[in-house]
Amino acid sequence: MxxxxxxxxxxxxxxxxxxxxxxxxxxxxxxxxxxxxxxxxxxxxxxxxxxxxxxxxxxxxxxxxxxxxxxxxxxxxxxxxxxxxxxxxxxxxxxxxxxxxxxxxxxxxxxxxxxxxxxxxxxxxxxxxxxxxxxxxxxxxxxxxxxxxxxxxxxxxxxxxxxxxxxxxxxxxxxxxxxxxxxxxxxxxxxxxxxxxxxxxxxxxxxxxxRADIPAMVTGAPAYVQDMRPPGMVHARVVRPPSYEAQLVSVDSEAVENAPGVLKVVRDGNFLAVIAVSEYQAVKAMRLLAAAARWDEKSALPRLSDLPNAILSLPSQDSEILRQGQPESSSGGRKLEAKYTKPYHSHGSIGPSCAIAEASGDQVTVWTHTQGVFPDRDAIAGMLHLPKENVRCIHAEGSGCYGHNGADDAAGDAALIARAYPNVPVRVQWMREQEHAWEPYGPAMVTHLAASLGDDGSIRDWQHEVWSNTHSMRPGGAGALLAAQHMADRVPAPPPKPLPLPEGGGDRNAIPLYKFPNARVVHHFLPAMPLRVSALRALGAYMNVFSIESFMDELAEAVGTDSVEFRLKHLEDQRARDTVAKAAEKFNWSAFQKRAGRGRGFGFARYKNLAAYCAIAAEVEVDRDSGRAKLVRAVAAVDSGQIVNPDGLVNQVEGAILQSTSWTLYESVSFDDTRITSIDWATYPIMRFAQVPESIEVHLINRPGQPFLGAGETAQGPAAGAVANAVAHAIGKRIRDLPLSGERIRQASM
Structure with missing residues (x-):
């Protein structure tokens, strides 16, 4: 209520x-x-x-x-x-x-x-x-x-x-x-x-x-904004354009307006929606309205098969974010280099985005699962030309988030539609294909790493370059909302900007915690964005840590050193060393016996180099016929400072390992030259229950009295590195392009 x-x-x-x-x-x-x-x-x-x-x-x-x-x-x-x-x-x-x-x-x-x-x-x-x-x-x-x-x-x-x-x-x-x-x-x-x-x-x-939020989820009680049913509520559905550049040429809405239960058709430029008494009536009317709409589309997307080169060809704003010693002066010694790639990732929210809004006079109230009610309020107020004091945003939990998915856009949709149908609560529920096609994705990225090794087997020169779009187009201004971008009085999206260090965006965790006498890290920020992108859990840290940890294994193999020992050799931070040692010990790293189709891998990072420490050892199994890899077990060690709720912290790390593994083995947004094509679970596969590991152990290192260190995203990068290294160990070949799909593994194993 x-x-x-x-x-x-x-x-x-x-x-x-x-x-x-x-x-x-x-x-x-x-x-x-x-x-x-x-x-x-x-x-x-x-x-x-x-x-x-x-x-x-x-x-x-x-x-x-x-x-x-x-x-x-x-x-x-x-x-x-x-x-x-x-x-x-x-x-x-x-x-x-x-x-x-x-x-x-x-x-x-x-x-x-x-x-x-x-x-x-x-x-x-x-x-x-x-x-x-x-x-x-x-x-x-x-x-x-x-x-x-x-x-x-x-x-x-x-x-x-x-x-x-x-x-x-x-x-x-x-x-x-x-x-x-x-x-x-x-x-x-x-x-x-x-x-x-x-x-x-x-x-x-x-x-x-x-946890206080779990009982309602597992008992079927109202838990999410999707479950809310205030008295007098009506239902709305939005007809999204078929592609980013599409323009609405015409729409004959007469049949829709006369359909059972339909209360109103709302059109404002390219923004098209229908309001109905019941949800099913709204869905039927939306389908009818979509069929009646005529759009002019343009082919503007890059070729998916050549995505890494398309990224590298985009104009960039380059900044050197680390220079240590004389990284270009090294001569002699063994040199290695590698290029790693990551596709666009969807949030893959299990529940498509939803919001409820009510407009009364010059006041608007919105219930939303946004991650920022105040920035969302400011964006909605700007879109509706209202003082921000006239808009109230109330957070209501949603079934799927961890980044900038469709939640803020759904809130903007609901507010715009509610203004056209005032004094009753209006519920806007996105459809599955809308969530997958229109949410902002985690950006595709390319990294290039190079290093030279000294006679003692240590790294004496390190070079890391990363190419990435921005990792945040979150609301603040109205132009961040799809509804505002599609209105007749269009508000353009704000210009993308890099996020500043020390937290960073595409360059998050590009500076390794490992210590090298000579090092250079360059961030190639790409202002042009072929696909709509924004924040996804861990931002650039997932790709940068995947790249660093994969390359550390490649370097360790080149000098014939155990990969855990190799990491410890380059770590000075004692808490980092403790975390790495704990994960290796609990995994029983030194006693691991390699079997056919099985491999082990290790990954480590301190999230943002200022939050929680996480080390993960993983064992994977690879099916040689299909090429499909499965994470069999993972053992993690985490130092997040003073622990408040051990169970909650373990939950976070377990979930992060599963999500990161899903990204690493399965997930990739697909598109043709005009439209997003991964619009359902068949075209955008995620990890299913059958692929869940047999065991995940999380060992916590408590630091009584020390500051809280954020741990919600700390496992994303280390899990990717551990799984990728385990796959390489299992098949004897290194795959540097994500995801490590069954087809890629099968081809590499031939």
Whole structure:
């Protein structure tokens, strides 16, 4: 059930029993900093220290923690749940630092009217940014509450204990958190440092907790935006152009308008949609409308069979992102070089994108599974020529995401259609062929690596070049939305730009964590984009790590050294060495016995060189007749800093290994000179249950008290490297073009 009333955060926080907002509280118990008296006296004021995590952008404690008069506690996050399990982990962090039971908390995820603006849920930043902010806000709130209790009870804070939502005195007296917030003391600025609990005292963090989002998924209960059915809702379907460059010449909509259940046909330039009472009526009307539309198409796509050369021939903006030593000066020694290629990848969301919108007057509310409600709001507002305050975007989970798929576009579709049919909720559900043909893909890429080896078998010169489009065309401006691009008052797509390092886009993880005396890395950014592209899980890290780890194996083989030993020889980071050693040990690497059709492989990276460490050892089996490879088992080791929910972290790594293996062995977007042709599961195959490995082990390296390191994407690259190296070991031939399909393996094995 949905309520379309537009609420502001302030109205919610000022609701009955919620006593947290205080516009006169300039200084609170337990807070430090420069006072108004300091300012008036002319005392020297030092610049404030930076705040941890997302507190730097939303510094008030009650932006993150709300305590009601009845003791109810709500935790706010600007991040969204998209299968990574953060709803559970963020609650664990808050419960630990507030000293309350986990079940006493509620979590409000991203909503432009209620939560902090944390941009996109992307780049494995949820725990690093939001988790850190909530951890510090909760700890500081606990100290403020204890200080206030001490004032009321006439006791020093160090004689009081916060427990189960109460502050207790040694003599048995206690005050509930709800009683203590009656003076509205949490509307204060966060401090740079927090009285965090010592990891040895943790009772909620670093404890396996069942994920809050799983029960509805496995029991068939409403779990996703696709399941929402608000009262009075109508259904809409969009008729997409048949290809990128197609222009709508004409459409005879009379038969559609008279079809059963049809409420309205919406046309705005190339944007064409139909609204109906029931979903099936909308689907039938969409098919009828599509048949009545006449389009002018142009042949503008490159030749699929020559895609790598097409990529290399595109104009590029070149930047040297690493120069170490004198990489061009090396002479002598054994030299190797290799070129690796990656096709376009689809998100392959199991549930096609969906959104619900309602327009009332000059207000629009949208329920969407976007990864960024605030950027999506801004884009929709721009498309509709509304102030952004007039658009509210509420996150609702969707069945498939991990990047910029069709979710934002579906939200734009729903908002545009709802404006044409106001005062009722309008549900827009994409069709399978629309999701596959129109979502933004992960870009095709080419890498070229070269190295020279010294007499001692170590790498003395390393060169890495990568060619790639941008890896983010996410909303912000209206031109990122398909609906805005197809309207008569067309908003063109913004110019593509590279994403800056240290996180990067196409060059993400192109700089290896391995240490070489001489190294050079060049990013060839390609502004021209033959296919629509944007963010897909791990961005360029998947391809760059696949390339680096494949080449490391090739180099190790060239000098006759075990590939794990070869990696350790070039690693100085102790945490990296620990992670590699753990994966090799648990896999029993040194004792592996090669059998016919079986091979082992290894892969390692620190995601973005600043997030979680991950090493994976893999065993594959190759069927010589069909060439099809299957991942038999994988053993991973992960260091993501302080662990919050071990089960959730294991879930993430297991899922990443499966998805990366699917990319590596099966997936590739296909097209002819005009249209996308991989528009269903037959033409875009993914890993099926029969190909799921017999076992995946994930071994966690906990670092108590260390910062959270993002782990949601850490396994994508190492898994690709491990699987590719295992295939090469099994068949005795190196395949450098993805995917490692049955046909490619069969040809290489001949």
């Amino acid at each position: 949905m309520n379309s009333v537009i609420l502001s955060r302030r109205r919610v926080l000022a609701g009955a029993g919620a006593l947290v907002v205080s516009f006169g509280a300039a200084h609170a118990i337990g807070q430090e900093g420069n006072t108004a008296q300091d300012m008036q006296s002319g005392a020297r004021v030092s610049p404030p220290a930076p705040l941890p995590g997302s507190l730097k952008d939303a510094p008030l404690l009650d932006s993150w923690i709300r305590i009601d008069g009845d003791g109810g506690i709500t935790v706010f996050t600007g991040k969204v749940e998209l299968g990574q399990g953060i709803k559970t982990s963020l609650l664990q962090v808050a419960a630990e630092q507030l000293s309350v039971p986990l079940q006493a908390l509620k979590l409000q995820t991203a909503d432009t009217a209620l939560t902090p603006n944390e941009g996109f849920t992307a780049g494995s930043h949820s725990m690093q940014d939001s988790g850190t902010a909530i951890m510090h806000a909760a700890a500081q709130s606990r100290i403020i509450l204890v200080g206030e209790a001490g004032r009321r009870l006439g006791l020093p804070p160090d004689q009081l204990e916060a427990k189960d939502g109460f502050v207790q005195a040694p003599d048995g007296r206690k005050l509930s958190y709800g009683e203590l917030v009656s003076e509205q003391i949490l509307h204060v600025r966060a401090q740079p440092s927090s009285p965090l609990k010592h990891p040895n005292s943790f009772s909620v963090m670093n404890t396996p907790v069942r």
